Amino acid sequence: MIKFVSKNEFVFPSQKPYITILFKVIEDMGHGMKKINSVNQKLLGEEIDFGIFFGFGITVAIDEALKNAIEHGNKNDAMKKVTLEYKLTNDTLSITVKDEGEGFDYNNLPEVVADEDSGRGLLLIRNFMDEVNFNEKGNEINMIKYRKKGEN
């Protein structure tokens, strides 16, 4: 089988239209990886669900992380940059989003209130990813998705 590690980094100004462009870039890479994966499936003769790496939930999680970085981190200041890094292997997808803002206290987030606007993004991220961690300052989020949760 083909083992792969695909790492990429994108740095872009804090403007939302870039998110749409990045989606397409990531989607294209996903198509490439899916080809390798279908070869692996034939070699191994087993069903590997690779779709979860590029499905709806992952897209929403990346979207929300980038949006938070632009809005809450960099306060929509186009001079400040957002960095999106990801590492994709046969079994895991790890995504890091970093902004140039002051960070936030992720241990003391107010509860999400149904009709308030904030906090919903992070709620979605936690729901769709297997692991979510912040750096100490709170301006960098790392999200991990395992291809099959709990399996090596």
Next chain:
Amino acid sequence: MLDIKKDYIGQECIYIKLTGKLIYDTEEEVNLTFEEIISLEKNILLDLSDLNYINSSGLGIFINLLKNIKKINRRLVIINPGAEVRMLFEITSLDKMFEIVNTIDEAKCLISG
């Protein structure tokens, strides 16, 4: 990327159907459409059956619409969100805040009943 269809249903309702993705470059248009509809002071049937992407900002737009329509004592009924969009409503507990039905007929009954 996003198509917005508008129709009158009877005297009291406006039917809106969003087709495509509700995302950054289409948010503005949806906001404007909703503002315009609110000013007509009718009930809104919002068909999401062909809306295939939305994020928390998009949900925020719907919440705003709901707040505004309550202010003018009208109702907002959401029709048939697809499995993925419905999942976002459930995760964020918004499914409890909105009236969500499966068909246009159900929505009409709800409004007239």
